[in-house]
Amino acid sequence: MSVPQIVLSLLLVAVTHGGFASNGENDVKGWLQRMVNAVHSLSYEGTFVFLHNGQLESMRIVHSADQGGEKERLISLNGVAREVFRDNASVTCIAPDVKSVSIGKRVTGEGFRAVFSVDISQLSDLYDFHLLGEERVAGRPARVVAIMPRDGYRYGYRVYLDIENALPLKTDMLTVSGESVSQLMFTHLQVHSSSRDIAEISLEGKEYYDWVQQKPRTAVNASNTSPWSFSDLPKGYMVTLHSKRKADQHDGSIDHFVVSDGLASLSVYVEKALDDGLLGSSAMGTINAYGSEVNGFNVTAVGEVPALTVQQIARSIKITQ
Numbered sequence: 001m002s003v004p005q006i007v008l009s010l011l012l013v014a015v016t017h018g019g020f021a022s023n024g025e026n027d028v029k030g031w032l033q034r035m036v037n038a039v040h041s042l043s044y045e046g047t048f049v050f051l052h053n054g055q056l057e058s059m060r061i062v063h064s065a066d067q068g069g070e071k072e073r074l075i076s077l078n079g080v081a082r083e084v085f086r087d088n089a090s091v092t093c094i095a096p097d098v099k100s101v102s103i104g105k106r107v108t109g110e111g112f113r114a115v116f117s118v119d120i121s122q123l124s125d126l127y128d129f130h131l132l133g134e135e136r137v138a139g140r141p142a143r144v145v146a147i148m149p150r151d152g153y154r155y156g157y158r159v160y161l162d163i164e165n166a167l168p169l170k171t172d173m174l175t176v177s178g179e180s181v182s183q184l185m186f187t188h189l190q191v192h193s194s195s196r197d198i199a200e201i202s203l204e205g206k207e208y209y210d211w212v213q214q215k216p217r218t219a220v221n222a223s224n225t226s227p228w229s230f231s232d233l234p235k236g237y238m239v240t241l242h243s244k245r246k247a248d249q250h251d252g253s254i255d256h257f258v259v260s261d262g263l264a265s266l267s268v269y270v271e272k273a274l275d276d277g278l279l280g281s282s283a284m285g286t287i288n289a290y291g292s293e294v295n296g297f298n299v300t301a302v303g304e305v306p307a308l309t310v311q312q313i314a315r316s317i318k319i320t321q
Contacts (some may be wrong), residue, residue: 040124047188082094126235131145131146134160137169145159146159149175151176152308156175164191165191170185176302181286182286227254233318234313237260238263239262257317259301269299283307289310290302290314
């Protein structure tokens with residue numbers, strides 16, 4: 001389960017597309033590298049808000065990092081109650097409204113956290129990187145970095161980095177035209193000089209909840225020929241992972257492909273056709289999905305990318321054997 005994204009609003013500062021001077025590029029690289037280090041190495045806690053699809057969510061986060069790794073706890077403060085605990089190995093999610101406990105293996109580098117691992121040198125053909133000046137967020141001075149897409153197949157970001165420690169105080173997800181898709185913003189943030197103990201989620205009284213243990217995926221060796229291939233991916237996108245797991249509703253398996261441009265990513269699932277399989281487009285907040293049927297199999301592409309992207313990628317998969 002991926003961490004929700006955090007928010008509030010602002011108009012896009014006009015950003016001109018094109019190359020940037022070498023010293024400007026180095027400045028952006030320096031800020032983004034500081035951000036990557038800060039997100040994973042600092043211990044902090046605070047409250048953030050996340051605005052998407054006309055809905056406002058508020059959450060509390062506690063993050064601790066030491067030589068043993070990272071731990072993180074998220075607690076929803078409004079709407080449906082949710083609580084998430086993550087460490088280096090697993091993710092546990094409690095949903096009291098449906099009496100559910102979900103436990104799965106932690107997956108890094110997906111969704112919003114991909115921004116925290118961005119490599120400019122690998123993305124300069126797909127995105128423009130700019131420094132936009134300084135702002136003030138959560139009472140703290142911030143440096144603004146823009147990551148703007150060069151086409152409509154990916155979203156961009158405007159990130160407000162704490163000048164003192166480079167933690168992202170506010171993040172706007174943007175379309176190619178600069179329209180805000182979602183916004184995330186800390187309203188309070190406290191950075192600690194040392195790691196703090198984080199209590200794991202209490203499971204007391206939840207013995208009768210519906211416990212869901214996510215099934216492990218088996219990575220597919222690249223030398224093993226897959227019957228599926230992609231013929232017309234948008235520029236910059238490529239298959240970065242292929243795995244299989246047993247299906248819940250039939251005896252077969254589900255093929256899972258991760259397709260990424262190095263920053264944006266989405267999943268493509270292929271399984272035996274079901275009566276309730278998605279056909280056509282669907283959207284939930286910043287997540288878009290598109291489903292089709294190919295040779296008796298349901299193909300579903302889903303991810304935090306524009307609707308155009310999931311549609312083209314779902315339509316590009318073909319069976320070759």
